[in-house]
Amino acid sequence: xxxITVLGAGMMGSALCVxxxxxxxxxxxxxxxxxxxxxxxxxKTGVHPKLKLPLPSAIRPFFVEQLAEAxxxxxxxxxxxxxxxxxxxxxxxRPFVQPGLPIVMITKGxxxxxxxxxxxxxVLAQELGSQGEPSIAPVAVAGPxxxxxxxxxxxxxxxxxxxxxxxxxELATLCQTRYYHVWTSPDVVGIESCAALKNAYAMGIGxxxxxxxxxxxxxxxxxxxxxxxxxxxxxxxxxxRIVMLLGGNPASAAGLAGVGDLNVTCNGGRTGRFxxxxxxxxxxxxxxxxxxGATLECLEILDVMRQALHVYEARRVLGSDELPLLRHxxxxxxxxxxxxMPFSDFFSGRS
Amino acid sequence: xxxITVLGAGMMGSALCVxxxxxxxxxxxxxxxxxxxxxxxxxKTGVHPKLKLPLPSAIRPFFVEQLAEAxxxxxxxxxxxxxxxxxxxxxxxRPFVQPGLPIVMITKGxxxxxxxxxxxxxVLAQELGSQGEPSIAPVAVAGPxxxxxxxxxxxxxxxxxxxxxxxxxELATLCQTRYYHVWTSPDVVGIESCAALKNAYAMGIGxxxxxxxxxxxxxxxxxxxxxxxxxxxxxxxxxxRIVMLLGGNPASAAGLAGVGDLNVTCNGGRTGRFxxxxxxxxxxxxxxxxxxGATLECLEILDVMRQALHVYEARRVLGSDELPLLRHxxxxxxxxxxxxMPFSDFFSGRS
Numbered sequence: 108x109x110x111i112t113v114l115g116a117g118m119m120g121s122a123l124c125v126x127x128x129x130x131x132x133x134x135x136x137x138x139x140x141x142x143x144x145x146x147x148x149x150x151k152t153g154v155h156p157k158l159k160l161p162l163p164s165a166i167r168p169f170f171v172e173q174l175a176e177a178x179x180x181x182x183x184x185x186x187x188x189x190x191x192x193x194x195x196x197x198x199x200x201r202p203f204v205q206p207g208l209p210i211v212m213i214t215k216g217x218x219x220x221x222x223x224x225x226x227x228x229x230v231l232a233q234e235l236g237s238q239g240e241p242s243i244a245p246v247a248v249a250g251p252x253x254x255x256x257x258x259x260x261x262x263x264x265x266x267x268x269x270x271x272x273x274x275x276x277e278l279a280t281l282c283q284t285r286y287y288h289v290w291t292s293p294d295v296v297g298i299e300s301c302a303a304l305k306n307a308y309a310m311g312i313g314x315x316x317x318x319x320x321x322x323x324x325x326x327x328x329x330x331x332x333x334x335x336x337x338x339x340x341x342x343x344x345x346x347x348r349i350v351m352l353l354g355g356n357p358a359s360a361a362g363l364a365g366v367g368d369l370n371v372t373c374n375g376g377r378t379g380r381f382x383x384x385x386x387x388x389x390x391x392x393x394x395x396x397x398x399x400g401a402t403l404e405c406l407e408i409l410d411v412m413r414q415a416l417h418v419y420e421a422r423r424v425l426g427s428d429e430l431p432l433l434r435h436x437x438x439x440x441x442x443x444x445x446x447x448m449p450f451s452d453f454f455s456g457r458s
Numbered sequence: 459x460x461x462i463t464v465l466g467a468g469m470m471g472s473a474l475c476v477x478x479x480x481x482x483x484x485x486x487x488x489x490x491x492x493x494x495x496x497x498x499x500x501x502k503t504g505v506h507p508k509l510k511l512p513l514p515s516a517i518r519p520f521f522v523e524q525l526a527e528a529x530x531x532x533x534x535x536x537x538x539x540x541x542x543x544x545x546x547x548x549x550x551x552r553p554f555v556q557p558g559l560p561i562v563m564i565t566k567g568x569x570x571x572x573x574x575x576x577x578x579x580x581v582l583a584q585e586l587g588s589q590g591e592p593s594i595a596p597v598a599v600a601g602p603x604x605x606x607x608x609x610x611x612x613x614x615x616x617x618x619x620x621x622x623x624x625x626x627x628e629l630a631t632l633c634q635t636r637y638y639h640v641w642t643s644p645d646v647v648g649i650e651s652c653a654a655l656k657n658a659y660a661m662g663i664g665x666x667x668x669x670x671x672x673x674x675x676x677x678x679x680x681x682x683x684x685x686x687x688x689x690x691x692x693x694x695x696x697x698x699r700i701v702m703l704l705g706g707n708p709a710s711a712a713g714l715a716g717v718g719d720l721n722v723t724c725n726g727g728r729t730g731r732f733x734x735x736x737x738x739x740x741x742x743x744x745x746x747x748x749x750x751g752a753t754l755e756c757l758e759i760l761d762v763m764r765q766a767l768h769v770y771e772a773r774r775v776l777g778s779d780e781l782p783l784l785r786h787x788x789x790x791x792x793x794x795x796x797x798x799m800p801f802s803d804f805f806s807g808r809s
Contacts, residue, residue: 251687255680262801264688288688288801329606332726336602337615337639340718347712361698361712362805367691370721375683450613450639454714 108132109281112177113185114196116142116149116168118157118254119213120187125258126287127185128163135177136162137169139188139195146170158258171199178203183211183281186231186245189402190216190303193227197234204235206242209274211267211282213248215302217408219415222422224353226299228269244271246278247295249302250363251371257287264288266363268298290363297355301346301365306405307412308342309372310382311436314446317386334448335373341432341453342369349412349433352425378405391443409437428456459483460632463528464536465547467493467500467519469508469605470564471538476609477638478536479514486528487513488520490539490546497521509609529554534562534632537582537596540753541567541654544578548585555586557593560625562618562633564599566653568759570766573773575704577650579620595622597629598646600653601714602722608638615639617714619649641714648706652697652716657756658763659693660723661733662787665797668737685799686724692783692804693720700784703776729756742794760788779807 109132113120116138127134138146148154149168153161169177178184184204188196193214204210212231217224228245235243246269257263267282267289269275279289292298315335316326324330346365347357359365373379381403384394395403412433419425431452438444460483464471467489478485489497499505500519504512520528529535535555539547544565555561563582568575579596586594597620608614618633618640620626630640643649666686667677675681697716698708710716724730732754735745746754763784770776782803789795 251684251691253680253683256682256684259680261682261684262688262799263684264691264801264804288804290805328726328731329604329610330726331607331612332604332722333602333607333612333614335725336718336722337613337714339721340602340615340712340714340716343712343717361691361694361717363688363691365691366694366712366717367687370690371683371687374686375679375681380679448613450615453615453639454641 109182110180111135111183111185111281112137112181113187114174114200115139115187115192116145117187117189118258119252120185121145121155121158121162122254122258123185123187123213124166125163125260126282126284128165129260129284130282132281134165135167135169137174137177138171139192140171143170155258158255160258162258174199175203181208183209183278186210186212186214188214190214190227190404190407193231194234197231201235204243209278209281210235210243210245211248211278212245215249215299216404217300217303217411217415219411219418222418224300224411224415226296228295228299244269244274246275247299247302249298249368251367253371253375256375260286262286262288264290264363264367266290266292266298268292268295270295292359294356294359296353297350297357297359298364300350300353300355301360302368303408304346304349304412305365305369305372306378307408307433307436308338308346309369309376309378310385310405310440311432312338312342312369312373313379313382314338314386314448317383317388318446319386320383321387337450337453338432338448339369339373344454345430345432348429352419377401377403381405385439386446388445391440406440409440413437413441428452431456460533461531462486462534462536462632463488463532464538465525465551466490466538466543467496468538468540470603471536472496472506472509472513473605473609474536474538474564475517476514476611477633477635479516480611480635481633483632485516486518486520488525488528489522490543491522494521506609509606511609513609525550526554532559534560534629537561537563537565539565541565541578541755541758544582545585548582552586555594560629560632561586561594561596562599562629563596566600566650566755568651568654568762568766570762570769573769575651575762575766577647579646579650595620595625597626598650598653600649600719602718604722604726607726611637613637613639615641615714615718617641617643617649619643619646621646643710645707645710647704648701648708648710649715651701651704651706652711653719654759655697655700655763656716656720656723657729658759658784658787659689659697660720660727660729661736661756661791662783663689663693663720663724664730664733665689665737665799668734668739669797670737671734672738688801688804689783689799690720690724695805696781696783699780703770728752728754732756736790737797739796742791757791760791764788764792779803782807
């Protein structure tokens with residue numbers, strides 16, 4: 108049994124606590140300053156208001172002001188903040204983190220800095236004070252995992268990735284349960300790129316449902332499934348290309364973090380639903396409003412990737428005709444252009 | 459403009475005629491002896507009773523007895539029979555086929571013969587009298603394509619594959635329209651293996667919907683999407699392994715014929731719905747009955763693969779612990795065993 112503190116009490120951070128408790132650990136869940144109401148609810152009633160279910164009573168809730176108390180004597184740390192909160196989380200935890208303390212993060216994203224894209228475990232390592240030594244090498248979680256399902260103990264397969272093998276294997280062993288299946292991969296860049304990019308691509312796959320509905324079609328076997336499957340296949344191809352560009356292993360795009368997470372995000376994720384709204388043709392502003400304040404990671408990653416494409420094109424390592432799907436997704440979601448999927452440009456444009 | 463005769467007036471053979479007519483060709487649709495009612499309906503009313511829509515009036519319907527007439531002066535041939543009918547189709551067409559005549563087939567499957575798995579274009583070539591020369595090298599179509607959608611001119615991306623580049627490129631050009639996007643690949647074995655295997659795997663991905671329903675769950679964002687996405691990712695991995703075993707290019711599993719077709723088959727195909735029935739726990743017999751006579755390619759391919767695994771294991775090119783998902787699908791669908799997805803054995807069993 109280990110003592111594990113998870114910072115970030117949103118849906119995924121809280122859901123991660125469920126297998127941790129089931130694995131027999133002493134689990135402390137610390138809300139950020141955005142999570143005050145959640146921690147209050149969990150403290151008073153046991154119910155997580157966003158997951159809409161009672162958390163196991165063994166999970167101990169803490170407010171952000173109690174972080175020091177929650178960090179006392181921990182054997183491992185989990186980070187469940189949003190991508191915008193990763194640097195903040197690193198700064199908060201820095202006083203409590205000694206080299207060798209295993210850290211696992213579920214936050215996904217890419218950050219453009221100094222002319223290249225960084226994956227979030229590396230961003231977090233910087234904030235935690237790592238000088239590039241392997242002493243602080245956060246482990247990241249990727250793969251298909253709807254938080255509401257994990258919290259309900261649905262069978263879930265994920266991949267942990269990290270730059271230090273010992274911490275990686277240690278955390279995988281700590282988190283494993285009979286329903287939370289954990290594999291490990293050393294391909295931090297490939298796994299984390301896919302984890303971030305899949306949100307953008309799932310949005311594009313979601314267009315089809317909205318286009319079909321807007322044309323008066325009913326859900327069913329005959330809809331625009333051919334359209335969405337073609338976009339799915341091109342998405343995998345573009346993820347492979349971007350992973351290669353960033354120096355990762357393109358094979359990761361065909362695994363849990365790529366095709367697996369893309370599949371789940373289309374079927375159960377917010378991003379697919381946002382794509383459907385865009386497919387309805389109501390414009391970006393109304394599509395965002397229809398999502399009622401849900402975090403739209405797809406817009407964040409599209410914005411980062413647009414800047415990154417300029418950088419990589421200027422360095423002549425990426426052609427301006429590459430990644431036609433990603434470029435169209437940017438035009439639709441960032442510039443409010445109408446949807447006109449560039450199928451003929453897919454798969455190197457040989458069609 | 460070319461004259462193209464399609465043999466097989468089921469849903470997919472007939473749907474293929476739509477882009478062919480739209481591309482400006484003279485198109486003749488010949489029913490097999492199973493398609494008498496379809497040809498009668500198309501002749502009298504124009505409506506295809508299975509596609510449930512009128513075919514373009516330029517498509518000329520023929521009964522099987524009129525095959526010789528339909529084959530007069532053709533520039534290319536399409537084959538849209540079921541996998542069980544491929545040898546029959548080859549025998550019927552043999553008197554009319556000269557070396558160099560482009561032939562495109564949409565039939566998918568694998569056949570075990572002489573200790574190895576053959577893809578159907580090679581089986582067809584034998585029946586057409588090819589002596590292994592490239593003079594008769596049928597082209598096969600793979601990729602995500604629901605027939606009812608293609609017939610309604612939904613944007614569709616497919617990949618044509620064949621052993622003779624000239625016929626391959628010629629057919630791709632003949633069939634291309636503004637909504638039917640055709641790419642080509644020389645990887646006949648990889649593409650066709652995926653096209654056949656995806657039916658088995660889509661069945662397994664479908665289990666999750668039935669399991670969720672049987673447990674009282676409603677469709678929605680929180681269901682068993684984590685389960686189905688993990689099975690999806692493992693399916694891609696196993697398709698890659700089988701493609702390698704057969705000497706194809708595993709990269710094809712990450713493209714239209716692999717992830718693309720797997721995606722569409724889950725969302726719009728019969729096989730996914732059959733998997734859902736099995737997930738309900740009603741047993742194979744009742745699950746088959748619930749499909750009301752629909753062709754279940756998944757059972758055919760599982761049966762072939764079971765025999766093939768014995769052969770490849772005996773030759774020690776495949777371990778008995780490999781392909782755990784495929785083996786479980788066989789146990790459930792062929793032996794009526796209860797579903798107990800072997801997640802821990804996925805991804806080389808490192809979890």
